[in-house]
Amino acid sequence: MSDAGSKPAGRLRRAPEHFVDDSLAGDIVRDGLTPTRRRFLQRSFAAASTALAAGIAGRASAAPAGASEPAGDPMILQPRPWATSLGQPVAARPYGEPSRFEANLQRRQSPGLTQTKAASVAFTPLQGLFGIITPSGLHFERHHQGWQDIDPDQHRLMVHGLVRAPKVYTMDDVMRLPSVSRMHFIECGANTGMEWGNAAVPTVQYTHGMLSCCEFTGVPLSVLLDDVGADLKRGRFVLAEGGDGSGMTRTIPMEAALSDVLVAWGMNGEMLRPENGYPLRLVVPGVQGVSWVKWLRRIKVGDAPWNSKDETSHYVDLMPDGQHRQYTSIQECKSVITSPSGGQALLDRGYFNITGLAWSGRGPIRQVDVSVDGGRNWRTARLESPVLPKCLTRFNVDWQWDGSPALLQSRAIDETGFVQPRYRQLRAVRGGRSIYHNNAIQTWQVAESGEVSNVHVD
Amino acid sequence: MSDAGSKPAGRLRRAPEHFVDDSLAGDIVRDGLTPTRRRFLQRSFAAASTALAAGIAGRASAAPAGASEPAGDPMILQPRPWATSLGQPVAARPYGEPSRFEANLQRRQSPGLTQTKAASVAFTPLQGLFGIITPSGLHFERHHQGWQDIDPDQHRLMVHGLVRAPKVYTMDDVMRLPSVSRMHFIECGANTGMEWGNAAVPTVQYTHGMLSCCEFTGVPLSVLLDDVGADLKRGRFVLAEGGDGSGMTRTIPMEAALSDVLVAWGMNGEMLRPENGYPLRLVVPGVQGVSWVKWLRRIKVGDAPWNSKDETSHYVDLMPDGQHRQYTSIQECKSVITSPSGGQALLDRGYFNITGLAWSGRGPIRQVDVSVDGGRNWRTARLESPVLPKCLTRFNVDWQWDGSPALLQSRAIDETGFVQPRYRQLRAVRGGRSIYHNNAIQTWQVAESGEVSNVHVD
Numbered sequence: 021m022s023d024a025g026s027k028p029a030g031r032l033r034r035a036p037e038h039f040v041d042d043s044l045a046g047d048i049v050r051d052g053l054t055p056t057r058r059r060f061l062q063r064s065f066a067a068a069s070t071a072l073a074a075g076i077a078g079r080a081s082a083a084p085a086g087a088s089e090p091a092g093d094p095m096i097l098q099p100r101p102w103a104t105s106l107g108q109p110v111a112a113r114p115y116g117e118p119s120r121f122e123a124n125l126q127r128r129q130s131p132g133l134t135q136t137k138a139a140s141v142a143f144t145p146l147q148g149l150f151g152i153i154t155p156s157g158l159h160f161e162r163h164h165q166g167w168q169d170i171d172p173d174q175h176r177l178m179v180h181g182l183v184r185a186p187k188v189y190t191m192d193d194v195m196r197l198p199s200v201s202r203m204h205f206i207e208c209g210a211n212t213g214m215e216w217g218n219a220a221v222p223t224v225q226y227t228h229g230m231l232s233c234c235e236f237t238g239v240p241l242s243v244l245l246d247d248v249g250a251d252l253k254r255g256r257f258v259l260a261e262g263g264d265g266s267g268m269t270r271t272i273p274m275e276a277a278l279s280d281v282l283v284a285w286g287m288n289g290e291m292l293r294p295e296n297g298y299p300l301r302l303v304v305p306g307v308q309g310v311s312w313v314k315w316l317r318r319i320k321v322g323d324a325p326w327n328s329k330d331e332t333s334h335y336v337d338l339m340p341d342g343q344h345r346q347y348t349s350i351q352e353c354k355s356v357i358t359s360p361s362g363g364q365a366l367l368d369r370g371y372f373n374i375t376g377l378a379w380s381g382r383g384p385i386r387q388v389d390v391s392v393d394g395g396r397n398w399r400t401a402r403l404e405s406p407v408l409p410k411c412l413t414r415f416n417v418d419w420q421w422d423g424s425p426a427l428l429q430s431r432a433i434d435e436t437g438f439v440q441p442r443y444r445q446l447r448a449v450r451g452g453r454s455i456y457h458n459n460a461i462q463t464w465q466v467a468e469s470g471e472v473s474n475v476h477v478d
Numbered sequence: 479m480s481d482a483g484s485k486p487a488g489r490l491r492r493a494p495e496h497f498v499d500d501s502l503a504g505d506i507v508r509d510g511l512t513p514t515r516r517r518f519l520q521r522s523f524a525a526a527s528t529a530l531a532a533g534i535a536g537r538a539s540a541a542p543a544g545a546s547e548p549a550g551d552p553m554i555l556q557p558r559p560w561a562t563s564l565g566q567p568v569a570a571r572p573y574g575e576p577s578r579f580e581a582n583l584q585r586r587q588s589p590g591l592t593q594t595k596a597a598s599v600a601f602t603p604l605q606g607l608f609g610i611i612t613p614s615g616l617h618f619e620r621h622h623q624g625w626q627d628i629d630p631d632q633h634r635l636m637v638h639g640l641v642r643a644p645k646v647y648t649m650d651d652v653m654r655l656p657s658v659s660r661m662h663f664i665e666c667g668a669n670t671g672m673e674w675g676n677a678a679v680p681t682v683q684y685t686h687g688m689l690s691c692c693e694f695t696g697v698p699l700s701v702l703l704d705d706v707g708a709d710l711k712r713g714r715f716v717l718a719e720g721g722d723g724s725g726m727t728r729t730i731p732m733e734a735a736l737s738d739v740l741v742a743w744g745m746n747g748e749m750l751r752p753e754n755g756y757p758l759r760l761v762v763p764g765v766q767g768v769s770w771v772k773w774l775r776r777i778k779v780g781d782a783p784w785n786s787k788d789e790t791s792h793y794v795d796l797m798p799d800g801q802h803r804q805y806t807s808i809q810e811c812k813s814v815i816t817s818p819s820g821g822q823a824l825l826d827r828g829y830f831n832i833t834g835l836a837w838s839g840r841g842p843i844r845q846v847d848v849s850v851d852g853g854r855n856w857r858t859a860r861l862e863s864p865v866l867p868k869c870l871t872r873f874n875v876d877w878q879w880d881g882s883p884a885l886l887q888s889r890a891i892d893e894t895g896f897v898q899p900r901y902r903q904l905r906a907v908r909g910g911r912s913i914y915h916n917n918a919i920q921t922w923q924v925a926e927s928g929e930v931s932n933v934h935v936d
Binding site for chain 1: 558560561562563564565566567568569570571572573574575576577578579580583584585586587594595596598599600606607608609610611612613614615616617619620621623624625626627628629630632633654655656657658659660661693694695721722723725743744746747748749751752753756757773775829830831833862863864866872874876
């Protein structure tokens with residue numbers, strides 16, 4: 021009989037989490053892979069033998085009556101414990117959790133990235149995710165003075181400034197207003213920042229994991245501005261202020277404020293998580309995450325940008341001529357292959373589904389191309405629907421790996437025709453001293469051993 | 479100064495969970511509402527005074543420099559504890575959880591509905607959800623012998639029967655195949671079943687909560703059938719068998735199997751939850767949940783339906799002529815208002831956003847109408863994008879409540895032109911002895927007191 025279990029498989033999903041260790045993030049590829057691959061190979065063969073034995077042992081009685089049995093219908097699986105025991109009751113967990121076998125799929129801090137964990141980052145494990153929705157429990161974290169779990173009955177939103185009737189809103193007031201739900205990506209302006217310096221961090225979780233995508237629900241900011249009678253002649257900018265200790269303040273141009281910006285309470289169908297701004301945050305589609313002010317407590321209408329700390333000393337781009345570029349907040353067209361990706365291992369030749377994510381702050385993705393030879397030849401990837409504006413788009417390409425070294429790249433093109441740049445193209449404009457807004461093409465190197473690592477290709 | 483906080487608000491989101499008590503589900507509206515409303519009113523006024531005081535106390539220094547201060551810019555909020563303390567570090571929770579203030583938003587068992595909790599239902603709290611995505615932790619549960627947390631390394635999927643090369647797949651084998659991600663609703667065929675007998679259970683969680691909607695990722699069943707060389711001449715049906723103790727088996731017509739059926743491992747971006755079939759389940763878009771076989775262990779190709787237990791003694795419709803209607807598995811066009819809904823309370827007159835969900839097993843939703851007078855007059859609701867086939871669609875309608883009694887109804891129309899029926903229309907065809915497949919129009923009664931309850935309108 022044929023038994024697909026008898027060949028060791030790609031183990032692409034779990035590989036990274038199994039050996040990622042925050043204490044030595046820099047070395048996890050080299051140190052982690054060999055033992056891991058051995059373990060996986062052993063597992064696969066053991067499993068195969070089990071299945072084989074099961075096939076021989078059989079229990080034909082388990083086959084339901086009905087359709088005629090084709091000659092030599094061979095394989096009835098051996099009963100497993102979970103097939104012969106009473107399971108857990110409903111509502112055993114009134115709010116469910118992942119399987120105990122998924123415990124290694126976590127958001128993780130990058131060791132040494134920041135001085136304190138209260139002003140740091142925890143990255144989303146993109147290598148282990150599917151589709152476009154990021155599970156709320158794995159949404160990336162970026163805090164400036166830690167996260168708070170604010171009592172919604174005590175929380176207030178003030179809207180004032182150049183308005184006719186300033187107001188203080190309770191959560192009940194805000195949640196009664198007309199609401200909309202939309203799916204959007206959120207990306208930190210510093211995402212992929214470590215790659216500017218060729219740090220070559222080991223996994224896609226650390227290179228691109230300040231990226232998430234959720235369905236957000238809230239009231240359009242335009243509705244609130246109308247409710248307080250904002251002066252749209254003099255009021256050309258809006259200030260958003262967070263309620264946490266960092267007092268995060270960001271300037272939003274009025275055109276954006278009146279278009280698709282939301283004052284949101286909902287994320288993936290439920291209330292925002294505390295780490296993501298519960299009970300109220302700003303959603304600024306297409307714009308870097310720092311402007312999506314969390315624990316939103318104040319909206320002010322003004323006639324000039326505020327030039328706050330996080331608009332002048334941070335989130336600016338140091339250009340080749342030594343000038344700082346300010347307010348470059350839109351996240352340009354970008355993509356990354358999430359599997360196979362750094363830290364994973366192809367354990368045999370043959371078919372693999374190359375998959376990844378593409379996004380643009382300027383609208384929907386039009387096309388994604390994939391190369392397996394470092395950008396010499398490109399194939400157009402299959403985009404999964406829905407393809408939504410300012411939202412992640414999942415792409416897939418079939419690949420037969422022949423066992424020779426490969427350089428995997430993806431290149432996204434958005435509706436405006438913008439083509440994701442190579443590093444040399446990006447550096448020609450931006451120089452080499454930037455921290456933020458790196459949307460260059462990412463390269464994953466596949467070695468003959470099957471090990472996948474992060475390499476820089478200009 | 480104007481202070482929106484000074485008027486008590488709808489309290490629509492939290493109301494039900496606050497007083498739902500599984501021990502007396504039948505009476506929770508009558509018993510629960512009065513004290514609840516009093517508590518909410520008190521809260522709102524207290525909160526309002528706080529805000530007022532805060533406004534007077536002020537702390538002008540908190541206003542960032544920059545835009546000119548309009549004359550009499552009045553309100554700077556008093557600092558709250560969370561604005562003056564260091565928050566929690568990143569990755570404090572490597573896998574995040576909801577706020578402690580959302581603990582009452584749970585999936586809940588309906589007391590007395592079944593003999594044992596291992597073969598029972600836990601309902602999704604639709605009254606507290608937004609958009610179309612159901613948080614995985616609140617996905618409804620329907621088990622026949624409890625749920626199991628199966629070791630994916632030990633799990634196998636066998637595909638056999640009328641095939642050229644039967645195979646046993648490991649999870650690695652399955653997850654290497656070409657995959658797709660799609661958003662679909664899943665509804666138990668027995669959803670709203672209690673309403674056939676005018677049980678008038680108190681909340682939408684119990685009337686319609688065997689309904690969820692997620693992004694599912696998996697391999698098309700057609701790919702697996704091709705991989706084993708299924709005989710598509712003689713093989714006109716497919717059997718799906720679950721790996722749990724209930725040995726759930728369902729027949730799928732080959733046309734469906736070859737169209738949009740998935741063998742899925744992903745749900746909302748991560749692996750399936752144990753309660754939902756981890757590590758592998760069938761996804762049969764538009765078809766009742768029982769066919770979405772969980773803990774999927776076997777696919778068999780045959781030339782006739784299997785007429786298994788759950789196709790003959792359960793999930794059948796007893797028609798007026800005494801005959802049982804079998805294999806009526808497609809979930810017809812249906813909708814329900816989730817807010818305002820039973821158990822909630824409107825605490826004052828004025829604007830409310832009537833919102834709900836619509837879905838059809840035959841394709842996308844074309845239109846949803848809403849009535850506030852028991853079906854005499856209808857207004858077309860605003861549908862939120864994306865509107866996807868065999869997926870939940872969120873609708874909204876603006877409503878000014880004048881304080882008089884109202885009967886809220888929603889009526890969905892799908893792409894085929896099918897119009898969701900009233901009870902008298904459904905009963906004219908189906909009689910009164912059915913348990914399954916109730917897609918009649920739901921009515922919520924709003925009393926002058928603002929209390930919302932479940933009533934039957936033919």
